[in-house]
Amino acid sequence: MNEVFIGGAGMTPFGRHPDRSLRDLGREAAMAAMRDAALSPRAVDAVYCGNALGLALQGDSGIGQAIGWELGICAVPVFNVSNACASGSTALHQAWRDISAGHCESALVIGVEKAAMPAGQVLEVGAAEFETRLGDIFPGLFAMVAQQHMARYGTTLRQMAQVSVKNHGNGCLNPYAQFNRPVTVEEVLASPMIADPLTLFACCPNSDGAAAIVLRAGRRSARDVRVAASVLTSGTYLPERDFTSWDCERRAALAAYRDAAVRPSEIDVAEVHDAFTICEIVHCEALGFCDPGQGGQLTASGATAIDGDIAVNPSGGLQARGHPPGASGIAQIFEIVAQLRGEAQARQVRDARIGLAQIMGGSQASDAQACTVHVLCRE
Amino acid sequence: MNEVFIGGAGMTPFGRHPDRSLRDLGREAAMAAMRDAALSPRAVDAVYCGNALGLALQGDSGIGQAIGWELGICAVPVFNVSNACASGSTALHQAWRDISAGHCESALVIGVEKAAMPAGQVLEVGAAEFETRLGDIFPGLFAMVAQQHMARYGTTLRQMAQVSVKNHGNGCLNPYAQFNRPVTVEEVLASPMIADPLTLFACCPNSDGAAAIVLRAGRRSARDVRVAASVLTSGTYLPERDFTSWDCERRAALAAYRDAAVRPSEIDVAEVHDAFTICEIVHCEALGFCDPGQGGQLTASGATAIDGDIAVNPSGGLQARGHPPGASGIAQIFEIVAQLRGEAQARQVRDARIGLAQIMGGSQASDAQACTVHVLCRE
Numbered sequence: 038m039n040e041v042f043i044g045g046a047g048m049t050p051f052g053r054h055p056d057r058s059l060r061d062l063g064r065e066a067a068m069a070a071m072r073d074a075a076l077s078p079r080a081v082d083a084v085y086c087g088n089a090l091g092l093a094l095q096g097d098s099g100i101g102q103a104i105g106w107e108l109g110i111c112a113v114p115v116f117n118v119s120n121a122c123a124s125g126s127t128a129l130h131q132a133w134r135d136i137s138a139g140h141c142e143s144a145l146v147i148g149v150e151k152a153a154m155p156a157g158q159v160l161e162v163g164a165a166e167f168e169t170r171l172g173d174i175f176p177g178l179f180a181m182v183a184q185q186h187m188a189r190y191g192t193t194l195r196q197m198a199q200v201s202v203k204n205h206g207n208g209c210l211n212p213y214a215q216f217n218r219p220v221t222v223e224e225v226l227a228s229p230m231i232a233d234p235l236t237l238f239a240c241c242p243n244s245d246g247a248a249a250i251v252l253r254a255g256r257r258s259a260r261d262v263r264v265a266a267s268v269l270t271s272g273t274y275l276p277e278r279d280f281t282s283w284d285c286e287r288r289a290a291l292a293a294y295r296d297a298a299v300r301p302s303e304i305d306v307a308e309v310h311d312a313f314t315i316c317e318i319v320h321c322e323a324l325g326f327c328d329p330g331q332g333g334q335l336t337a338s339g340a341t342a343i344d345g346d347i348a349v350n351p352s353g354g355l356q357a358r359g360h361p362p363g364a365s366g367i368a369q370i371f372e373i374v375a376q377l378r379g380e381a382q383a384r385q386v387r388d389a390r391i392g393l394a395q396i397m398g399g400s401q402a403s404d405a406q407a408c409t410v411h412v413l414c415r416e
Numbered sequence: 417m418n419e420v421f422i423g424g425a426g427m428t429p430f431g432r433h434p435d436r437s438l439r440d441l442g443r444e445a446a447m448a449a450m451r452d453a454a455l456s457p458r459a460v461d462a463v464y465c466g467n468a469l470g471l472a473l474q475g476d477s478g479i480g481q482a483i484g485w486e487l488g489i490c491a492v493p494v495f496n497v498s499n500a501c502a503s504g505s506t507a508l509h510q511a512w513r514d515i516s517a518g519h520c521e522s523a524l525v526i527g528v529e530k531a532a533m534p535a536g537q538v539l540e541v542g543a544a545e546f547e548t549r550l551g552d553i554f555p556g557l558f559a560m561v562a563q564q565h566m567a568r569y570g571t572t573l574r575q576m577a578q579v580s581v582k583n584h585g586n587g588c589l590n591p592y593a594q595f596n597r598p599v600t601v602e603e604v605l606a607s608p609m610i611a612d613p614l615t616l617f618a619c620c621p622n623s624d625g626a627a628a629i630v631l632r633a634g635r636r637s638a639r640d641v642r643v644a645a646s647v648l649t650s651g652t653y654l655p656e657r658d659f660t661s662w663d664c665e666r667r668a669a670l671a672a673y674r675d676a677a678v679r680p681s682e683i684d685v686a687e688v689h690d691a692f693t694i695c696e697i698v699h700c701e702a703l704g705f706c707d708p709g710q711g712g713q714l715t716a717s718g719a720t721a722i723d724g725d726i727a728v729n730p731s732g733g734l735q736a737r738g739h740p741p742g743a744s745g746i747a748q749i750f751e752i753v754a755q756l757r758g759e760a761q762a763r764q765v766r767d768a769r770i771g772l773a774q775i776m777g778g779s780q781a782s783d784a785q786a787c788t789v790h791v792l793c794r795e
Contacts, residue, residue: 274486274490
């Protein structure tokens with residue numbers, strides 16, 4: 038198996054881009070990644086494009102091809118990949134498979150989405166699920182997660198709010214973030230109730246944006262970051278489930294740590310899927326940053342701050358950087374790459390050597406549709 | 417690289433299934449393929465699901481996972497793949513990559529779509545294209561192909577109609593086909609004009625249906641069919657293009673023949689993308705079954721009939737089997753597998769040893785978005 042490196046990364050600011058197309062956003066991110074990697078369009082062997090909603094919302098299907106063509110990338114295999122919020126990271130995993138196997142040398146991986154809705158309109162997805170039609174939409178599902186976590190472990194509203202406070206604070210340091218205003222615990226708790234106990238500032242937005250990376254076989258530059266593990270798995274259909282953890286995430290994390298030969302305690306910086314505040318708490322537990330039930334205390338202790346033991350979501354996470362579903366998984370990688378290169382400026386985690394990115398897609402009635410965990414190393 | 421074999425294949429009848437969900441159709445095809453391969457759900461290492469329109473038309477995103485779960489396939493990597501009409505075959509190509517590389521041993525590949533529209537409704541896709549909004553929809557595009565082919569090579573309306581006559585005749589022999597009524601040249605020519613010179617019976621329908629195959633490393637049974645070549649490529653963006661051939665198809669065919677170490681004259685049976693009658697003519701040329709410009713004569717000579725030199729679309733093709741875009745690429749493989757195993761009953765091509773499947777996806781302004789060519793062998 039070839040060793041796989043990230044040679045370049047780029048992204049657009051996340052937020053509202055009503056006047057820009059999916060292709061326009063994707064092209065900007067892809068150009069930035071290729072320029073960062075000093076890779077010419079002719080040297081791209083394959084394109085992997087993660088997008089979750091483009092056909093439904095923008096009537097666009099061949100997005101990977103269209104972005105590639107506008108950049109002069111022609112006549113190569115192009116994969117358009119969809120796995121809900123894990124679409125971008127699934128595209129990365131697939132590219133990693135192909136490069137590690139020698140199917141190609143250099144790949145362009147794009148995550149792109151336009152999910153920001155006009156005021157008053159609702160983003161309708163998952164209508165094929167019985168549970169969704171009965172009201173089991175994401176805020177409701179994660180409100181149940183929060184309720185169960187509070188009941189079982191004594192996790193508090195203030196601890197959950199502190200995730201939002203930390204991530205909005207980090208977002209103020211990230212020029213690509215959608216939100217650049219700090220919030221207080223009191224503001225989070227007093228913001229409008231969405232699904233008890235999750236208030237508005239406990240929820241990530243639906244955003245527009247794109248991120249891209251260049252993946253290559255072998256190291257070409259001292260700035261290259263090694264992909265030490267790339268794991269994709271799906272959930273299981275359980276009649277009774279524990280809402281305070283996802284089996285697939287635990288499996289993905291274990292496999293990633295095994296493949297990378299690192300322990301959770303060795304992770305310096307992590308980007309995790311904080312679609313709702315409770316998610317970051319649950320993911321910190323599943324990824325082994327603390328024991329089950331201790332995620333709230335971990336946050337409250339400051340250990341997950343940029344200057345803490347394990348910096349979590351220094352980018353601002355989905356909460357503050359914003360959440361274009363197909364793009365978030367690659368934006369996480371963009372952040373980890375910046376951190377490991379020491380190029381994260383005001384939000385730099387000191388001496389970050391090993392980073393982790395985790396994202397889940399499409400929570401169904403029981404377990405999640407997809408979970409990816411990537412471990413990246415500076416060497 | 418591991419040798420890759422098809423161990424099982426299954427499909428639903430194609431046609432109108434207004435009362436069945438994507439998942440229901442996909443499950444039927446997947447179960448049939450797994451039963452055919454004697455593969456238990458627990459032995460499936462990964463799922464690759466091709467679907468082009470599900471999110472837009474049915475609000476369904478995690479289709480591969482949902483089908484897998486209902487069959488008891490849990491906790492494995494699941495890829496939802498989209499490449500317009502080449503969605504299913506792109507999923508197959510990706511599975512082939514992973515098995516040939518040793519990433520997994522056994523994969524379930526599904527193609528599924530519900531594209532049949534209620535009477536009076538139009539299937540709207542590709543709205544992101546300038547050209548589409550200006551009227552460059554598929555019937556119009558392929559009408560231009562037909563016009564240019566007629567002008568340059570003298571291809572006749574009757575020759576094109578004979579593609580439809582042959583394929584509708586073959587469809588009468590296929591229990592999975594949507595249409596099982598023969599048509600005559602006169603009926604094809606007299607059917608309502610869609611886009612001059614393409615009449616209704618020169619066009620494939622938008623259909624519902626699913627097909628699935630089991631892909632494995634190594635041979636397990638004498639009925640297994642070897643994948644001798646699997647090629648995916650995309651087009652190039654050309655300011656001026658020749659409408660009578662697709663550069664990406666010629667490249668894909670050359671690569672497939674090279675990888676399989678076979679010549680076009682050695683192909684016994686082929687399934688090609690006959691979305692419109694002219695397409696089959698153009699594809700026969702690009703695949704080297706005849707010289708450029710000779711596809712109409714090839715058809716008229718009877719050489720592409722089931723008892724001809726090179727049987728083309730013995731299943732009835734998209735014209736008669738029907739065309740659920742995400743499923744057609746796998747239905748082609750189902751047919752080639754049946755032919756090479758000698759299990760195609762009334763439509764059996766005598767002593768078929770080497771088969772080929774070709775499909776293209778998403779014609780954009782210039783070249784196609786994707787083209788796959790697979791070569792399968794009985795040994």
